[in-house]
Amino acid sequence: MAIFFVRVRNLFAPAHREVSQLLLIHESPKTNLFLEIFNGAHIIRAFGKENFFVRKQAENLDNFNILKILEVSIKGWFSIRIHLISILLIIAAASFIIFGDFSAAMAGVIATSIFECEKDFLDFLENLSKFQKDMVSLKRCYDFCSYKPEEIRSQPQQAILPPSSLQEEQQKINFDSKVSASSISFVNVWAKYRQDLNYILKEITFSISSGEKIGILGKTGSGKSSLFMALLRIMPIEKGAIVLGDININEIPLKDLRSSMSVITQNPYLFSGKLRECIDPYSKYTEEQLLNTLYLTHITDILKQQYSESNILDIQIGGNGGNISAGIKQLICLSGAILQKKKIVLIDEATSNIDISTEELLYKNIQSLLLSATVLIISQRVKTVMDLDRVVILDNFQIIEEGNPRELLKNSNSKLYSMWIESSQISPQKK
Ligand SMILES: Nc1ncnc2c1ncn2[C@@H]1O[C@H](COP(=O)(O)OP(=O)(O)O)[C@@H](O)[C@H]1O
Ligand SMILES: [Mg+2]
Secondary structure, eight states: HHHHHHHHHHHHHHHHHHHHHHHHHHHHHHHHHHHHHTTTEEEHHTTHHHHHHHHHHHHHHHHHHHHHHHHHHHHHHHHHHHHHHHHHHHHHHHHHHHHOOOOOHHHHHHHHHHHHHHHHHHHHHHHHHHHHHHHHHHHHHHHHTTOOOOOHHHHHHOOOOOOHHHHHHHHHHHHHHHHHOEEEEEEEEOOOSSSSSOOSSEEEEEETTTEEEEEEEEESSHHHHHHHHHHHSSOOOEEEEEEEEEEEEGSSSSHHHTTTTEEESOOOOOSSSEHHHHOTTTTOOOHHHHHHHHHHHHHHHHHHOOOOSSGGGEEEOOOGGGGOHHHEEEEEHHHHHHHHHHHHHEEETTTTTSOHHHHHHHHHHHHHHHSSSSEEEEOOOOGGGGSSSSEEEETTTEEEEEEHHHHHHHHHHHHHHHHHHHHHHHHHHGG
């Protein structure tokens, strides 16, 4: 009977383990898509894509259910055999009692023990299979842990530095000077997100000197955000180089590179906690400095109107700023960037949810707010970049125009001029 049990278990265990693992893998797409549909229902309806998503989710459910049915069948198969073994065990014990020479009391003890034993045996098997299933989750965690960290993956990039002497120079300079530099040069940069995709940055060549404020304009999808992705080494550079100070960014440890810049994105993420923790997570600044910065970003009055806290720094922010508007979230992130005084500040349409008058006021002040920093500002609104030192216009992943915005605006053949006319519908001369 023991041999029969071992053989049954050896057949059951590997099959059950594999199916459990596949079930876990197929559970994620089903749950993810459900959440996406749940959160984006209004967008799906607006584009009339209900059938597409229903079909997609039905496919996910089918894949999951096929495996679920398989799992139930495997468990059923095993359960039938195990119960068969225990029935045989009871029959054997009953025959033993009937044909053996036992007193009634002894026969009772044996029968009770056998039933107890059978129950424990089934419990043991159940716990064993549960344990094996739980171990599958642990194995999934282990698989995630064994992914190579980003730094190791991104190290072997073979970016080619055009001026060969620059490479020799690099080796002489230590890391400290690299990260403190704030001039940036894009030297014939070609980049794509993945090998099998097209180039998203093509022939990008321009330089930004220390402390310059640059506006980046272009249609949606023209590659503006991808410039930042390349600068932060999120997108690998295929050809050319981005040089920070006089060091290729590929030579700078990823952590140092990214911590040398403040990045404000279109959809900033805020951790839950008090407002003071959001803008100063390491408690490095005084209360006065924090309040001053909030005042400079024009956020103080808005917060005072909306919240009853006597000190606005004590306002409680929910998970990912769930209890505050997108515009305020962007201003809070901007305050953090101003406070940290990083040498390079990247702003990606960070004021898209702020009313136009506050935005204009902010950009007018950005020169003084981020005085010594090199600032790159991606914006959809031409007006917001007019006070900056230079603008770079991207189209179809290439630079099509570059120069001082005021100068460019004087030339009616320039791209900026036509963008200005398009956006404001007023002649620049009237301004
Ligand atoms: N993570 C990504 N993986 C693959 N392609 C991407 C990724 N992010 C953006 N893209 C593609 O890169 C192109 C430029 O996008 P992006 O730089 O975000 O444009 P912009 O900021 O000018 O609107 C788009 O065609 C977009 O589909
Ligand atoms: Mg973008």
